[in-house]
Amino acid sequence: MVKLLAPAGSIEMARAAVDEGADIIYVGPLGFSRRPYESEMSDDAIREAAAYARGRGAELRVVLNTFPTPYDFGRFVDKAVRYAADGASGFIVTDIGLLRTLRREIPDTVLHVSIGSGISNLADAAFYRDAGADVIILPYRWDVAEIEAVRRASDIGLETFLFETVQTGKLCPGKCIMSSYLRFRDWKEIEGSRDFHGSANRGAKECYRVCQANWEFGAAGAAPVELKLRRDARLMLAQLPGFVAAGVTCFKLSGRERPVGMIRDLVRFYRRAIDEVVAGAQNLDHHAAELAELRGRWVREKTKRVDTLMDRAASYAK
């Protein structure tokens, strides 16, 4: 069974994704899921989204993929137990300690390892399986051969982003704290009262995507070149049949911070494409025009978002 995992940055997005055929939607509680508060949800909204999804045969996962502070660990566990009682069928987590604790406290739940874990090889996947994970999201640097290799090494479920393979660049997220080194803001009231210093990796303090801004780079004394630190990932399509054949069982659409209309269109598009692949299609070229249009919208939104985040960063303290 191949599943489509879609974002729900708001209750409206949750409804749109379910209506368009997402098998699973994922939501982030305020202050716990590596996104600005505008793309996270209150507990009441999460409960409502869970009910909407379950009522239409879909599932809801809760993203608890920030790294807890040691002081705040118990709050993560308490929230997870409550969400499970409210209808969440699983969680997306990063911290290994949290993974093991949730496996013990909510044994029937589905545990995904977040991209924030920064895995880089098949032995990593085997480690997380040992630690109690059910599904691991693979780096979007991996091609079909690497997916097949990990499939042979472990029976852990395999999930990939709907992005094309990019094999270079700094490892983000999972091995990066550039943003919090450069800029910082305090918790906002809406994110709840928290008693520790945060960062993009720890909730609040959004990542300002400093890697996607323009930098000057060069050896000391030499003329610098202007560049970005990371290449943008492109929405994928042609790789879908190969990934499914290699054993990927879950495709994740990114974008809790995107407009609802864009997520609606993307879920509809990928629902069709995945259904065609499951039915045996090997070539999806007939979707090329629609893919190009969606890619264009994706890039335009991304550019706007980077500008917004950099403007915010400029307004915060060092």
Place this chain on the structure above:
Amino acid sequence: MFELSTDVGNLKELREGDFSAYDAIYLGDFSCPEYPNNFSSHAELLEAGLQHVHARGQKAYLRLYAVPGNDDLAWVGDVIDTALQLPFDALEVHNLGVLRMLRERGCTAPVHLGVFGNLYTHETAKVLRDFGVTRVYPNPELSLDEVRYIAEHADIEVLVPVHGKIPLVISETCFILEHSEEGAEGACGDGSCSYQCTQEHWLKRGRDDGSRADWSLKDTGRMTLSGKDLCMVEHGERLADMGLKHFYVHNKGEAPGYAAAVGRIYRDALARAFAGEAAPDFAPALDTLAGLAREGLCNGYYFEGAGQRYIGRS
């Protein structure tokens, strides 16, 4: 009383440098297997490096490659197999797959978790302890209070960096090579490395007209470091009072002589602090340390806030 350690990439640097201020040496550059004669990727050099360190009465820890892809696992396994035949005082891992490989091979040596191991909680430290980890390098985003909490609640050693650049992000390919004219002819990892990282490379974002924030980062090719040097020389007393005992000076990417100069200052400052002596005038030490730090000094995240701030003793 306390342990002060630093890192050395290869045998040449080990033999030519003065590391006498240190109790322990982390051997190898965990970020780049292509770094010349890197202990982390040259099994045949391990014994010589280990002997050199042990002959000086210091502990020798071996750093294993931080971000191995599937294609790297075989040679990383070879390095591990050689290392396990030698009396290293510990092996350092950053990658949980490599940690699992150590356990599969019956490793009985202590294992340290490195800076890119994403250690944020005491509960994670407990999981890793079950895999043989005896020391953790908490993520640099943690405050000193959080670091102490982990040490106390997970019953595990914590490594506390006290000076040097902060590792911020790592990659599997070389940023310098990818953006150089020479690099365009080859690919990182194909044996054609021209070692341009022997020259300092910097990322800058400031503009004289103030239209951009004045940001600066150092790039060693496969790792980006803070522009400023973490500096805790004024806070030895606090570190001692907190019960922290394992301190580290980051040396990768620095010029020859950096580790020696910094090590001497911290050996003295920490010895005084642990002996309960009154704090000396730190101005001379700060002058020396600031002179070694092109972009200035910071406290990282230890006192909360963004990593670039510096807070003095007062």
